[in-house]
Amino acid sequence: MWKSNTIFNHFKSTLNFSLLSSRRFASTIAQNPSTFNSIPHANQVIDFPGGTVKFIPEMRFISESSQERIPCYRVLDDDGQPLANNFVQVSEDVAVRMYNNMVTLQIMDTIFYEVQRQGRISFYATTIGEEAINIASAAALTMDDVIFPQYREPGPLLWRGFTLQEIANQCFSNKYDNGKGRQMPIHYGSNKHNYFTVASTVATQIPHAVGAAYSIKMDKKDACSITYFGDGGSSEGDFHAALNFAAVMEAPVIFLCRNNGWAISTPTSDQFRSDGVVVKGQAYGVCSIRVDGNDALAIYSAVQAAREMAINEERPVLIEALTYRVGHHSTSDDSTKYRPTNEIEWWRLARDPVARFRKWIERNGWWNDMAESELRNSLRQELLHSIQVAENLEKPPIADIFNDVYDVPPSSLREQEQWVKDTVKNHPLDYPENISA
């Protein structure tokens, strides 16, 4: 009895108790209208880290989702007709060039997929359905902007002048490959084109882009960095920390999420429960926009605006491009196993970004059927020729196994290299012949 009294007295004297008592006091006051105005609890605020926060007596939970989904910006409708006149105008040259590159990407993907099926390359992943995101975003950037791709973005490389022969060389891992035969097909990289080598690891490139933006900011260059990733990639920890960093550091970086509905066989409903990726921007203090990923003009406008914001206002921007992965995840996947064929076909035909853009440029008088067949034929020829050349070139030399691990190989690696060379020399029949010296 005595003990509980002491405890009660102790409790009475603590801050908690006095807070409790003042709240009780406030609620009793509320019942008394004449004294209501003397305690302006509606105006009580406090300075927490980050700014003033208003207090409210109601317990309000923020809903996990808003009533309406964030709307999606588009310029052209499904039929290629502009919805309004307020979009960034694109000249005939740029538009035709964009279209050419989109078709190139489409044909390149179709043919290389077949080449893999024929067993001539080991692996390939197509970008079918996402040509607008690939090409239009690159068209809105300059050559000084550095690109950190995931692996479904060869478009910017094509736009920047990477040739089909170079693509073929990389896929066949021959001695003219930029990467010296060290990476899987489609893992392109070219410092000349400011396009950083693709790594298979998901989302690791996102913090790299932030680091590059930091470097650009320090150098005060008129440039930004851009990184691409998918809906699946946005689940990785690196995505979240990178957005957070970019906001804190005020780094000029564009985060472009290709929300194509699928991460291999995982649909977005199993990937996250938020309204897509665009709402995550605000959580980190990054401004964001949702764009129709199959509308080349919308992507072009959005990326151009984002680039200006990023560079002039020194802030990151998140763009979520809604699209659909028409192809399989890669040649190791058969997506008909986990999604209906008619869904795939509908997106392939009715929502093809290339066809949609074609309608717009044809309506402007910048394109026609004859130009189309000429383009497709010549591209096909060029591709088949490049593939043939690439296939017959020698593979990289054994020395390239050991170079570039360090700037200069240490003696241990030189020893290991000699051992391999000796083995190949002594057992020539066990090793392929088309290795250059």
Place this chain on the structure above:
Amino acid sequence: MATLFHGVGAALTPFSASNKLLLPSPKSESRGAIFLHRSDARVNHAFNLKPATPNQDLFIPNAVATKRETSTKSGHELLLFEALREGLEEEMERDPRVCVMGEDVGHYGGSYKVTKGLAEKYGDLRVLDTPIAENSFTGMGIGAAMTGLRPIVEGMNMGFLLLAFNQISNNCGMLHYTSGGQFTIPIVIRGPGGVGRQLGAEHSQRLESYFQSIPGIQMVACSTPYNAKGLMKAAIRSENPVILFEHVLLYNLKERIPDEEYVLSLEEAEMVRPGEHVTILTYSRMRYHVMQAAKTLVNKGYDPEVIDIRSLKPFDLYTIGCSVKKTHRVLIVEECMRTGGIGASLTAAITENFHDYLDAPIVCLSSQDVPTPYAGTLEEWTVVQPAQIVTAVEQLCQ
């Protein structure tokens, strides 16, 4: 890797004088024939090297780092963490691309005060406080390095870099290779590790054993203020990604170091005490336990040769080999755990290369394969103590 710099006390005046005259320009490449004295005593003529910035790569005639004669100036005394800071500051002064990122490195000055005062001097963009996301700020450092900066990423404790393992192994180590040599990653990753004083298991990790397999990175461990500063500078100037291992308990070591500028070689071991009877290989904090044991051993009539291997990846097999050929007995003393530690790899490397010169099997003293306990007495027993080193030498020399 060619060894460009060799630690020397006295003969550095031409180096430091000319360095003050010229400003480094970020992307110039001066390819020139440089005479290179390697630690294995070969001289490479006309070895074309691409230095990071022009003209600082004058060669130094003496190869070995150990005998540093104190110059005519007496040098200055400082603690190991101050030596690290001095090296870092000199490099930041010299090259505007050098920057630091990590948790609390900015105005707080770093948890171990290695970056104290740098944010005030260079601004909080060059000395960047990061949010708590090790994998991501290491990734950021890699991206910054690929675009031309020379970042130093600080892990508040080496153990936290386990979170950065993905970026370190898959990107830091690999991107130079997989890009076909197009992108270099001249990043330095550093932090304190090792068993401290009752820091608990998670803060007493020896990451060198986990990282040693990653191709493409170099690992060095400092143990004295002199080699801490030299290795820090060498790591920053290196084009390869370097992981610099510091030890929590060595930060307050005091030593007199030269006033002149010096840079040590990343691939060289340090001869601490020449001897005849047995080669004791060690690094970081265990060097001090070994030297303590050495005192006892000398009184008992033994003559141990103590080598601080410093370069954990790759091993300086030349220095080690010369020593083995002389003494024919090897004792490795490390703080890593028995399984898969640096000692295990070193044992394999020495056995493979110098088997014929060994009179006895290599003995490796390491910590047990247990998480480090918190209780002081238990913690002490998980680390190799001088008494155990003395016993091991006595057994080895029978």
